[in-house]
Amino acid sequence: MARAHPQLITGKLEKLHPTQLTVGLAEVSAKRQQWKKLKRKERSAALESHWFPCVLGPQGCYYIVDHHHFGLALLQEEVETVPLLVLKDLSFVEPMTFWSVMDFNQWVHPYDAHGSRHSFEAIPKAIVDLQDDPYRSLAGQVRRAGGYSKDTTPYSEFLWADFFRGRIASDLINDQGSKLQTQAMDLARSQEARYLPGWAGPIAD
Known part of the structure; x- marks a missing residue:
């Protein structure tokens, strides 16, 4: 019988499946240090x-x-088990229906490091196989610096990553120095970004 309410259990981290293609590896590294x-x-x-x-x-x-970055950081730190909050039991449905429901609920983000959408089959089977998206790392860095507010919108930081992706050249993104952060902070507070979740820029007259 399908579970009607969220359930708290413990699961093996290495056996959990991701619902996205990428993470920001710089952000994963920061979580490891923490x-x-x-x-x-x-x-x-x-x-x-x-x-x-x-x-x-x-x-x-x-x-x-959620928590893909934290999960990968914990795996790299050899943590074996983590607490799980089971939101829904879809174990009884066909795979195509499963992914349709996941997509409808915004529980999946099948986009690569270029912002291009892929089929659900392209999503890795393991957290350790997630690919790096440096723009996602930048989005996390800007949020922590106060460039925008944390928001409950699913995959909101990927929206910010795509925003930066179209405005900061790829040959500059790997330089995570103060110049890049200043440019990203200015962009985050600009009127161009006012449609994004958590935007904290000045209200235009």
């Missing part, structure tokens, strides 16, 4: 406050719909 600084009790508290929302899919696989 994790290394935590003591044992602080690590337990961090995990308890970061339930991985997921959907139970065909063949009993769990698909996480």
Whole structure:
């Protein structure tokens, strides 16, 4: 019988399936550094406050719909299990129906590091196989610096990544220095970005 309400369980991190193609590896690295600084009790508290929302899919696989960066960082730090919040049981539906429901609920983001959409089959089967999108790292860096506010819109930081992707040349994106951040902060607060979730720029007269 399908679960009607979210359920809290524990799952093996290496067996969780992602619902996107990319992460920002610079952001993953930053999360690893944060994790290394935590003591044992602080690590337990961090995990308890970061339930991985997921959907139970065909063949009993769990698909996480958030915390991909944290998940990859934890895998690289050899963490084996994490708490899961099961949002919905779709294990009884056909794969095509499963992905249609995931897409309808905005629980999947099948876009590559160029912002191009792919088929659902292109999504990696494991978190460790996620590819790098440096613009996603930049989007996270700008948010943490106060360039825009955290928003509950699904995959909102990928929207910001696409915004920066069209305005900052690819040969400049790997230079994560102050010049790049200043340019990105100016763009984030510009009127061009006012349609994006969490925009915190000045209101035009």
